[in-house]
Amino acid sequence: MAPLLQVEASSKRFGGLLANRDVSLAIEPGEIVGLIGPNGAGKTTLFNCITGYMHPDEGRIVFDAGDITHTRPERICRLGVARTWQVVRAFGRMTALENVVCGALQRTNRIAEARARARELLDFTDLRGRDDAPAATLTLADKKRLEIARALATQPKLLLLDEAMSGLTPMEAAAAVQLVRRIHAELNVTICVVEHVMEVVMPLSHRVIVLDYGVKIADGTPEAIVRDEQVIRAYLGERRAAR
Ligand SMILES: Nc1ncnc2c1ncn2[C@@H]1O[C@H](COP(=O)(O)OP(=O)(O)O)[C@@H](O)[C@H]1O
Numbered sequence: 001m002a003p004l005l006q007v008e009a010s011s012k013r014f015g016g017l018l019a020n021r022d023v024s025l026a027i028e029p030g031e032i033v034g035l036i037g038p039n040g041a042g043k044t045t046l047f048n049c050i051t052g053y054m055h056p057d058e059g060r061i062v063f064d065a066g067d068i069t070h071t072r073p074e075r076i077c078r079l080g081v082a083r084t085w086q087v088v089r090a091f092g093r094m095t096a097l098e099n100v101v102c103g104a105l106q107r108t109n110r111i112a113e114a115r116a117r118a119r120e121l122l123d124f125t126d127l128r129g130r131d132d133a134p135a136a137t138l139t140l141a142d143k144k145r146l147e148i149a150r151a152l153a154t155q156p157k158l159l160l161l162d163e164a165m166s167g168l169t170p171m172e173a174a175a176a177v178q179l180v181r182r183i184h185a186e187l188n189v190t191i192c193v194v195e196h197v198m199e200v201v202m203p204l205s206h207r208v209i210v211l212d213y214g215v216k217i218a219d220g221t222p223e224a225i226v227r228d229e230q231v232i233r234a235y236l237g238e239r240r241a242a243r
């Protein structure tokens with residue numbers, strides 16, 4: 001089977017800083033892939049390049065056998081890639097339902113159909129009863145779920161979750177992990193999750209990719225990753241720097 005997503009030697013530069021350097025990776029249909037790495041490693045930049053929010057300076061990105069390296073975000077969304085944002089970007093003055101309708105309107109022009117789809121997804125993401133709440137009034141955990149619902153409304157084949165569990169209480173994070181598992185199992189969506197907390201990402205992921213200073217330093221099963229010398233050094237290094 002051909003990979004769903006293939007990143008080939010992608011580099012992204014901000015002035016003198018190489019945020020992604022020669023990054024190559026593949027995501028197979030049906031996988032849950034964890035993307036980890038210390039702060040500033042280039043995880044969000046990689047998501048930005050995959051979703052067309054930014055374009056790599058070098059390299060190639062292929063989704064579903066089509067080159068999307070220089071494709072615009074709306075088109076990439078239509079092709080079947082959806083994402084959430086590390087810093088939530090719900091449309092605050094719109095209701096929860098309206099936020100998800102925005103996603104659904106990527107797939108249909110009929111407002112009644114978009115509303116029905118949005119309601120289903122508010123149910124699916126446990127936001128039942130919050131339909132009419134302005135998004136700005138939701139808790140952080142609910143806002144993060146709302147973003148996931150909006151992303152799902154675009155009917156993605158690949159969902160990129162950028163720290164969907166960070167900033168949550170342990171109970172909220174556990175619920176978010178359950179939601180990711182249900183999206184994978186019930187909606188058949190391939191998922192790549194950026195997550196800082198190892199205890200969350202390891203049991204959830206089939207495979208883990210590690211970035212450090214913009215470079216991919218490891219790619220393997222969670223069991224192999226936790227024993228990888230370079231990965232351990234990257235994380236210990238970060239703790240030392242924080243002190
Ligand atoms: N739009 C931008 N302009 C300039 N520098 C950026 C921009 N986005 C990210 N960076 C820098 O690129 C590096 C990687 O950032 P990022 O991809 O956000 O890392 P991560 O998500 O792994 O924490 C960091 O040093 C960050 O400051």
Ligand SMILES: [Mg+2]
Binds near residue numbers: 043044045
């Ligand atoms: Mg980030």
